[in-house]
Amino acid sequence: MPDSALRVLLKNAYKNITKNYPQKATYLTGFYREVNESIDSSRFNYFSESVFKTYKPPYTLAGAEYQGQVQVLKTRKIVHPTYEKNGVRFHGGPYLSIRGDRVLKRESIINPKSYRRYNYELEKITSYEGKPVYVVAFADKDSVFNGKIYIDKTDLAYLKIETFKQLDKKELKFIRLDYTETIIFDKKDDFWYLKYYKGVGNFKATKERFSLTAEYVTTSVDSDSVKVFSYDKQFNYVDVISRYESNTSDDFFNEYNSVIDQTQDLKKQIDLAFKTNVIDSLRRAVQSQDIDSTKTETKLPHSTEVNYFRKILSNLQLDWNLSYCPIQSFDANFDLNLNNTFYNNLHLTSVTKSNNLPIIFGVSWSYKLNRHWLITYQLGSSFKRFSNTSIKQNDIGLAYRLILNAARKPIIVESSIKYANVQYGVDFGGIDNPMKNIIIDKQKFNSKSILTGIYQQTEGIKLGVAGSIYSKKSKQLILSIDYMYPLNSSIPSFQIKEIGFFELFPSKVKISLDDSRLTMSHQSNLQLPKISSNFWFGLTYRVRL
Missing domain, CATH: 2.40.160.20 (Porin)
Incomplete structure (x- = not known):
């Protein structure tokens, strides 16, 4: 439970959400990268990049995280040949621009109703990207879940949120070991918008450990003539972006060089890893008969891969x-x-x-x-x-x-x-x-x-x-x-x-x-x-x- 002064600060920041963040629906166009890497074999399973448009409901709407929509514009991917034997799939990646927004969701770490669950401490008052900020550290009393909340000193707006969560709980047929995320907001025309999201999760499936990195950057914001997407253009939450077919060449993504350049070294490392590992992986796959002419996939029962039953149920x-x-x-x-x-x-x-x-x-x-x-x-x-x-x-x-x-x-x-x-x-x-x-x-x-x-x-x-x-x-x-x-x-x-x-x-x-x-x-x-x-x-x- 925060002390009285810190409690007032946190409550005022929470109260200002409806004033500091968009009060009507907006379009966010952004760049998204998803990377799946095998930790034990130092092999990249797949690497995908997408550009999509998000219909983001107003922050004043209760349950807004369930009302948002995503339309995928372009996507490209590289999939390692032996990845087909791994049945684990992660759905809803592009929805991180909505469901990964802890401010939009009024998450428990910022919600006054849940203060009793956490320990808070005003760590320091400093500057972040030229803006004076309060840095508030928090930690869950009952689990390994902690992080930092950066609050803009002038507007009392959430500027950045960092979290780390460690789990030992079995989820279906795989175990999520830990998950780290970074969420950054930026101010434009009197309102704060989601600028950046990065989540890194370490998982274990059967005997293999792997890491999933999801990264999103907003490239443009539009608040004029915002309407929901037609049903046939919506990316379903249970869809899997790694299953999407590439529908563009590298030339299209040249328009997003300013975004890609931020992590260009990572892309070069991934491309190099694919080029050096593909021949060896193919040889090992043929020898162990991991790949046959039908490309049969061994699936983990009840895994998170998309299936028609789940679509119907939703x-x-x-x-x-x-x-x-x-x-x-x-x-x-x-x-x-x-x-x-x-x-x-x-x-x-x-x-x-x-x-x-x-x-x-x-x-x-x-x-x-x-x-x-x-x-x-x-x-x-x-x-x-x-x-x-x-x-x-x-x-x-x-x-x-x-x-x-x-x-x-x-x-x-x-x-x-x-x-x-x-x-x-x-x-x-x-x-x-x-x-x-x-x-x-x-x-x-x-x-x-x-x-x-x-x-x-x-x-x-x-x-x-x-x-x-x-x-x-x-x-x-x-x-x-x-x-x-x-x-x-x-x-x-x-x-x-x-x-x-x-x-x-x-x-x-x-x-x-x-x-x-x-x-x-x-x-x-x-x-x-x-x-x-x-x-x-x-x-x-x-x-x-």
Whole structure:
């Protein structure tokens, strides 16, 4: 915990984020280098360079690190032949310009809510690149995680952050030994922008140790006419930059000589290492049969390489929702006799109440087709603790989503069109079927239990609007209103249906209320639940997987 004076300094720097850093979305164009080196064999596995454009959300936006986008413009790479046997891949590299920005993310080391986790010390007051700065050292109380925070003395802005983290924790099938990063910001037109990021991680996979260096430099900043990228141009976070095909010659990167010159010696060393090692590596690879004509790759199970399953999973959303459905119940007693159907004539009774609250608990799944469009599927059923009124619904359709007020507190607005099917009526309970050989109207019932009730169905089109009343990162609380236009409604019927965990296609029989085998008072028919309105209301808790 920092002392009082240092605490005030850190709090003021944190408070000034919304003033010192861009308050609206910006484009950052930058140069990115990724190098993978085998520590034990002194061999470079791959070396890639890219130029990409980043859509960076405003620093005032909560959860901004999840809203940013990257568009890769050009890329080139050199891959060592024997690298194909190493199944470890690192995804999301270009997103370091967004997710590596500890200020944008309000990381714990600068967030007042987490001060108790760290020890802070004002190390010195000095100058950095001609600017007077406070240098604050920090260290995690419970792990080997430490570093320094450079705070500009004039603006109280974060100018530079250095961190070091050492791990002994197994992550999947490889171990991350340590990770060092440097983040630098620069001031332009009254705002501070990300200028430079460098991360160096040392890892161990099976018996091999290797080092991954990711380096990013911003070459230009644009804050005019900033819009999100179209879906087909976005670099997916789970994509792997080392898997991208080279789409340019060295001539293109000549435009970035001013950037490359900063690390030109490194590039020469890498090129030289490739030239001197390729022939020897090929010879060793052929002798050990590490490479064959099919270039089979041995993959580490559950490694971080990109895969289609993970891409699909990242577009899935899971919702839990409560819906108020306009089903009206009555204070009614139902008395029903069914003859010449089961072994014995059945006498069934049920009760409904007018004060029954028609609430449906449902689960829905959504799949994001692109930035705005989603496919949704929902199913749900009512609580039957206080009444035998039964309500079940399922719907499927399309939703269109917009994010408003993104610069401050984001508001999610959705419109939807869905096909809906609603079943409602009265449950009469279950009947035991110990012999498992009852045949009713040519349908054989094999399960031990049979459910009975009087139900009817309404099919229709639901038009809906929804808006978030709470939104944070990957979780939202959403209020919705739907209008259901009925297309078809069935007449009530007495239904007999199998129930059982293993009954994938349960037998089901509908018996008309006018059937001679069934007797029930006419008054009871008039007291069956019915739809009283076309408007539905819902409250949804959404989680992105």
